[in-house]
Amino acid sequence: MTARPVARAPRRRPDDGTWRPGDPAGHRQFQNLGEIHLERGGVLPDVQVAYETWGTLNADADNVILVEHALTGDSHVVGAAGPGHPTPGWWDGLVGPGLPLDTDRFFVLSTNVLGGCQGTTGPVSTAPDGRHWGARFPYVTIRDQVRVEELLLERLGVRRLAAVVGGSMGGMRAIEWAVMGAERVERAIVVASTAHATADQIAWAQPQLLAIRTDPDFAGGDYYDTGRTPDAGLGIARRIAHVTYRTETELNDRFGRQAQPGEDPLRADRGRFAVESYLDHHASKLTGRFDANSYVVLTEAMNSHDVGRGRGGLAAALRRVEADCTIASVDTDRLYPPRLSDEMAGLLPRATRESIHSAFGHDGFLIETGQVAAIVRRALARNAG
Numbered sequence: 001m002t003a004r005p006v007a008r009a010p011r012r013r014p015d016d017g018t019w020r021p022g023d024p025a026g027h028r029q030f031q032n033l034g035e036i037h038l039e040r041g042g043v044l045p046d047v048q049v050a051y052e053t054w055g056t057l058n059a060d061a062d063n064v065i066l067v068e069h070a071l072t073g074d075s076h077v078v079g080a081a082g083p084g085h086p087t088p089g090w091w092d093g094l095v096g097p098g099l100p101l102d103t104d105r106f107f108v109l110s111t112n113v114l115g116g117c118q119g120t121t122g123p124v125s126t127a128p129d130g131r132h133w134g135a136r137f138p139y140v141t142i143r144d145q146v147r148v149e150e151l152l153l154e155r156l157g158v159r160r161l162a163a164v165v166g167g168s169m170g171g172m173r174a175i176e177w178a179v180m181g182a183e184r185v186e187r188a189i190v191v192a193s194t195a196h197a198t199a200d201q202i203a204w205a206q207p208q209l210l211a212i213r214t215d216p217d218f219a220g221g222d223y224y225d226t227g228r229t230p231d232a233g234l235g236i237a238r239r240i241a242h243v244t245y246r247t248e249t250e251l252n253d254r255f256g257r258q259a260q261p262g263e264d265p266l267r268a269d270r271g272r273f274a275v276e277s278y279l280d281h282h283a284s285k286l287t288g289r290f291d292a293n294s295y296v297v298l299t300e301a302m303n304s305h306d307v308g309r310g311r312g313g314l315a316a317a318l319r320r321v322e323a324d325c326t327i328a329s330v331d332t333d334r335l336y337p338p339r340l341s342d343e344m345a346g347l348l349p350r351a352t353r354e355s356i357h358s359a360f361g362h363d364g365f366l367i368e369t370g371q372v373a374a375i376v377r378r379a380l381a382r383n384a385g
C-alpha cells in the first residue's frame, strides 16, 4: 500500500470520486452558520454546512423530510453520477416524483454531517489561522451534529419536520432529533440503528481508531501538509468495519475458501483468499474517497451516542418523544442487532416495529432498498397527528 500525495492547493474535484483536501464540493449548496458551541466544550468559530435538496418547500414550510446519512455517506442520497457528483446516491430509488420520499409532496433535504469531509466543516476544513484543523478539531457528538442541522433548518425558515429518516449513524441522528426536537418532529424513521452505542459497538470501533492513529502517516492527525495520508490505517479500519457490516454466512457462501484468481493463499509469498481481496478492495475504495480524521471524529461521535445522557436515562429520554416513530432493523445485523430496535421501540410512546429481511447483515439497510422503500411508504402514510 503506498501513500497518496495530498494536494496542497485547492483543485477542481476530479470526476473519479476521489476525495482530496481542498476539493471544492461540486454543486452542493452551502450555508454558513457562524460560531457553534459544542456539547463537550469546544467551539467552532465558522461552521459551514453542505446540503442537497429535492422537491419544493411549501408556503407553510412544513413538508420537509430530512434524510440522514451513515458513517461514510454524504448529502448525495440519490442521483446520477456526473460532474460534481461522481458517485450515484446511496439510497437511489427512494427520492423523486411518486417515489417513497415523494418530491411532488415533500421537500427532501440531506446534509453532510458536522465532522465529515464532503462539504461540511470537519478536520480538513481551514481553521481561523489558515491551517487545516487536523488534530485540533474538537470532539463532536451526535447532538452537536443534530444542532447544526437545526440551525440550518432555522436559516431556511423551517420550524417543523414532516419526517426525519436515517440508517446506522444516520439513525442515531434521527432518534436524537426525535428526542431533542420533540415537538418539532412529526415522524422519525430509524433504520438499523440504536438509541445508545453499546459496549460491542464501541469495542469494534477501538481497533479501527487504533489502526488509524498508529499509522505513522497519521502524524497525530496533522498529515495534510506532509504529502502523505494514513491510507494503511484507514484501510485496516474499513476492513474491520466491513466485516461487521456483513454476515458470517454471506461471506462464507460467497467466497468460501476460494483463492483470489491467479493467487495462491497457501504460500508465504502473499497470495490471497478471495475474501481478503474483497476486503482490500473496499479498503482502497474508502481511502480514495474519505478523510481519516473525519473517520476518527465520526466514529467518536457514534461512540458518544446515548439519547439518555443527562436526561435521566434512556427510558426518560425516549418517553418525551412526540413523533410517530418507525423502528426498523435488519434481521441478520450483527452490529446493530434487532434487540436494540426492540428496546428503542419498547420505550417510545408511539412506535411501529419493522424488520428488513436480508442475507447481508447491517449493509442490508443500503442494499435492500425495496424493503426500505416499503417501510418509508408505510411510515409516511400513517397519520402522525
Ligand SMILES: CC(=O)SCCNC(=O)CCNC(=O)[C@H](O)C(C)(C)COP(=O)(O)OP(=O)(O)OC[C@H]1O[C@@H](n2cnc3c(N)ncnc32)[C@H](O)[C@@H]1OP(=O)(O)O
Residues within 6 Å of the ligand: 069, 070, 071, 072, 073, 074, 090, 260, 274, 275, 277, 278, 279, 281, 282, 285, 360, 363, 366, 367
Ligand atoms: C449511507 C452510507 O453509508 S453511504 C456509504 C455507503 N457506501 C459505501 O460504504 C461504499 C462501500 N460499499 C459498501 O459498503 C457495500 O458495497 C454496499 C453496501 C454499498 C453495497 O453492497 P454490495 O452490493 O453487496 O457490494 P459488495 O460488498 O459485494 O461490493 C462489491 C464490490 O466488491 C468487489 N469485489 C467482489 N469480490 C471481489 C474480490 N474477490 N476481490 C476484489 N474485489 C471484489 C466488486 O468488484 C465490487 O466492486 P465495486 O464496488 O468497485 O464495483
Ligand SMILES: N[C@@H](CCO)C(=O)O
Residues within 6 Å of the ligand: 070, 071, 072, 073, 167, 168, 169, 245, 363, 366
Ligand atoms: N457502508 C456504510 C456502513 C455504516 O453504516 C457506511 O460506510 O457508512
